[in-house]
Amino acid sequence: MKKWNTLNLLVAAVTAAALMTFAPLPGVSQEKGGKGGKGKGGRGGDPYGPYYAAPVIKGEPVGRTPDGQPDMQGFWTPRFNQAIFEVQNHPTPQRGIGPGKGAIVDPADGLIPYKPEAAAKAKELMSKNIYLEPEAHCFVSGVPHAAYQQFGYQIVQPAGYVLFLTEYAHTYRAVPTDGRPHISPNVKLFRGDSVGKWEGGTLVIDTTNQNGKTWFDMAGNFTTPAIHVVERITPVDTNNIDYEAVVEDPAIYTRPWKIAGQLGRHPDKDMELMEFACVEGNQDLVHYTEGVGGTAKEVKK
Amino acid sequence: MRYSAAVMFLFVAGVPLAAQSYKAPRTADGHPDLQGIWQVMNTAAVNLEDHIATLDMPAGRSVIVDPPDGKIPYTPAAAQQQKENYKNRVKADPLNMCYIPGVPRVMYLPFPMQIVQTPKYVVMASEFAHSLRRIYMDGSKHPDVALFWIGDSRGHWDGDTLVVDVANNLPDTWFDRSGNFHSDALHIVERITRTEPDLLTYQATLEDPKVFTRPWTMQMLLYRHREPNLKLLEYECNVYLEDAAKESR
Numbered sequence: 001m002k003k004w005n006t007l008n009l010l011v012a013a014v015t016a017a018a019l020m021t022f023a024p025l026p027g028v029s030q031e032k033g034g035k036g037g038k039g040k041g042g043r044g045g046d047p048y049g050p051y052y053a054a055p056v057i058k059g060e061p062v063g064r065t066p067d068g069q070p071d072m073q074g075f076w077t078p079r080f081n082q083a084i085f086e087v088q089n090h091p092t093p094q095r096g097i098g099p100g101k102g103a104i105v106d107p108a109d110g111l112i113p114y115k116p117e118a119a120a121k122a123k124e125l126m127s128k129n130i131y132l133e134p135e136a137h138c139f140v141s142g143v144p145h146a147a148y149q150q151f152g153y154q155i156v157q158p159a160g161y162v163l164f165l166t167e168y169a170h171t172y173r174a175v176p177t178d179g180r181p182h183i184s185p186n187v188k189l190f191r192g193d194s195v196g197k198w199e200g201g202t203l204v205i206d207t208t209n210q211n212g213k214t215w216f217d218m219a220g221n222f223t224t225p226a227i228h229v230v231e232r233i234t235p236v237d238t239n240n241i242d243y244e245a246v247v248e249d250p251a252i253y254t255r256p257w258k259i260a261g262q263l264g265r266h267p268d269k270d271m272e273l274m275e276f277a278c279v280e281g282n283q284d285l286v287h288y289t290e291g292v293g294g295t296a297k298e299v300k301k
Numbered sequence: 302m303r304y305s306a307a308v309m310f311l312f313v314a315g316v317p318l319a320a321q322s323y324k325a326p327r328t329a330d331g332h333p334d335l336q337g338i339w340q341v342m343n344t345a346a347v348n349l350e351d352h353i354a355t356l357d358m359p360a361g362r363s364v365i366v367d368p369p370d371g372k373i374p375y376t377p378a379a380a381q382q383q384k385e386n387y388k389n390r391v392k393a394d395p396l397n398m399c400y401i402p403g404v405p406r407v408m409y410l411p412f413p414m415q416i417v418q419t420p421k422y423v424v425m426a427s428e429f430a431h432s433l434r435r436i437y438m439d440g441s442k443h444p445d446v447a448l449f450w451i452g453d454s455r456g457h458w459d460g461d462t463l464v465v466d467v468a469n470n471l472p473d474t475w476f477d478r479s480g481n482f483h484s485d486a487l488h489i490v491e492r493i494t495r496t497e498p499d500l501l502t503y504q505a506t507l508e509d510p511k512v513f514t515r516p517w518t519m520q521m522l523l524y525r526h527r528e529p530n531l532k533l534l535e536y537e538c539n540v541y542l543e544d545a546a547k548e549s550r
Contacts, residue, residue, distance in 0.1 A: 066329030
């Protein structure tokens, strides 16, 4: 980011993971703000904070890249309610996660249609093993979690690809749009294997090969290697992108379910992503002590 | 870079780029197309200098083309530090902690690396720990307030060569497994040229007055992966580190 300030440097340095976990919800006043409580750090209203969502501002008609793709290039902030904390509706506060809405639009109750044993496992993870939260360990997010990533992301579209460059963990997601097939199902990856194609003005991304080691959020909503995700990403105008994803996994869900949200272009025209060096200074695990339901003694160093 | 004309001449004279007659195909905005998945076939990640084999580490020849002896021109104190680093390399190599490798090391790790280009950016994505380099091609300047593990890269085209100025480097990265190192004063100029359809010539000149007595230059080739439908996979280093720690408990 070009608008350098203390928060950016703090974030870029070492404490961002802690900030990410315990900063208050966007728009929610909360005293127990942890590292994010100082100044404006971590609040949803700070355009350079982790949970900033750009306001809806009507843009110009969508342009084209040199190879004819609808042009989505730039810096985007996710508008997915509080899905980053918990992907499903979560009316009851728990574990530092305040009450809020998720991003599930189908089923209509906004809840993940778990099979009973899977629901029990998710509850168990949330209540007893929250120190397992993958991002607290600096693991890269899976799909669709990567779409509502903290700090947002940059989209670049070289010929034949759509790339999502994320500030979190300073990483990337590369989606080829040249019609190549999925890799062998024997190879499982944190990010999975994504192949994309443009259907008119919509980018459709099919993602398989995830390794089942990622969560949808910070709330124990886990995945398995059987997960299959189809995302539909539609630029509406130069400032707004519609996003939806259908998630299926017959191992743990009774039916497919769908999340929806929007991406808003970051208002800073000179925006640059910073380096969120996660592994290099991870302070997050030590915050999952008994006090917030973790098991501190399980945490090394 | 702030070299005298004589030093610049040495670089040009001493390091001729191969196959200058080849003209690389262009991207839509008219620049040489460097896109693809690339990887070195050398042992620079083990040791930039000439080295014999050690356990699990192949022997290899120096990639340093200037000075002509193929050795990093350390100050005496820095040479001593490098020896210490070498002795402690199993524990002290930042890559063993899965830290971001930094430039130039990320360029010659034994992992495939994908280059993509848009008019505003050249993006280099390594399979090692999902490492990302963004090279700004918009004429912007280095920021003046922060250091980064991967440094800050701003590039421009010099004819058919991508020239990248890398500053803002944290002092915590190494150049290789053998403890070759630098300080926060490191400044790098890379020159990357597609010299044949499936070859990139990679050249990096490094200066760091706190550690080196003079600027020095490495040069190597990156080879295009030509396997059909190839994609980068993952090497999520920190995950395997955690797994290993759990197993050893």
